[in-house]
Amino acid sequence: MSRRLKFMSFNVRSIQSGFLTLKEYVVDCAADVLGLSETWLTPDIDSSSVFINDFNVVRADRNSRGGGVAFYVRNGIAFKILHSNITAVLEELWISVKVNQRKYCLAIVYRPPSANVLDCFHQLTESLTNLSLDNDYAIVMGDFNINVLVNDGRSEMLNCFLESFDLSQLAHTYNFQ
Template sequence: MKKANKRLTILNINCQSENKKIADLHQVIDQVKPDIIVGTKSWLTPDICNSEIFPKDLYCIYGKDRTGRKGGSVFLAISVDSLSSEQPELDTNCELLWAKVDIIGVKSIYIGAYYKPQENDTESINGLSRSLQRIPTRSNIWLLGDFNLPKYDWVKQELKPNCKFTNTYKNFFDIMNDHNLE
């Protein structure tokens, strides 16, 4: 179990076919030395062993592979030095995966890897909302991934003028606000 005074380092990575970039991933891991890796669009499938991708004995790997079509999928790689557990009760019908990390002296942290495949994907947003509603109230929540919101200015925190799907964006940010996520 991690101690509260140690800083957590997180690597959020949009892989675009991780199994073809193993050497690059290992180089980034060696440089950054992340405690937690959140990955989207890994294209990993059940027939690829985690040990083929991730450095052995360094991480507990949790994954949600896309089935039925190529691409997508999300994973969490959490240092074996951390006490972590996958949270299957938070699963919904979208590309979202949760793990809980326990740190001495701090409330548990729910870490989510989320991939919204299309800009106007309301079904994925609704799945995210249902999942967030299942997390115990007053929990620490860290949601990372690929939100696929290209018409949002993240610096100014506003929609760009040419946004075609304003209701989808509004719904997403209403959900974020409802759960105190920023």
């Protein structure tokens, strides 16, 4: 039987502070892959403290407070870590997932508000160009800290980036209480 890949992403602004709510949501929503930005995890925090049954967690942590990105991938879904990079302009984690003989290149990214937008998109363009070649689909999730409702230079750069890779923006909000 064929299945669809279900994926989503959240900016969690500290995974540990709302972890129980996030965990309940993940179990209820039946997502296969969950990308998280601003995990606020550091290398000294063990993955067992953010364990969710039936999922593997893959992290790219900052060495200081804030930032960080991670993926939860449902057990039974074959995946491979392609790349992770934490810089001052972009925090990124890339994986490849295979479902129904199709390979998906998935990224979870975070651009800190103080980071240069142009430098961020240069780094992201380089990563996407190099990493998506052997995949059927590319999906970039995360938080660019760009208000797309305001027509300014930042939102124009985001739109140009999306157009150059034939990507579409999908955005919905959900607040965990």
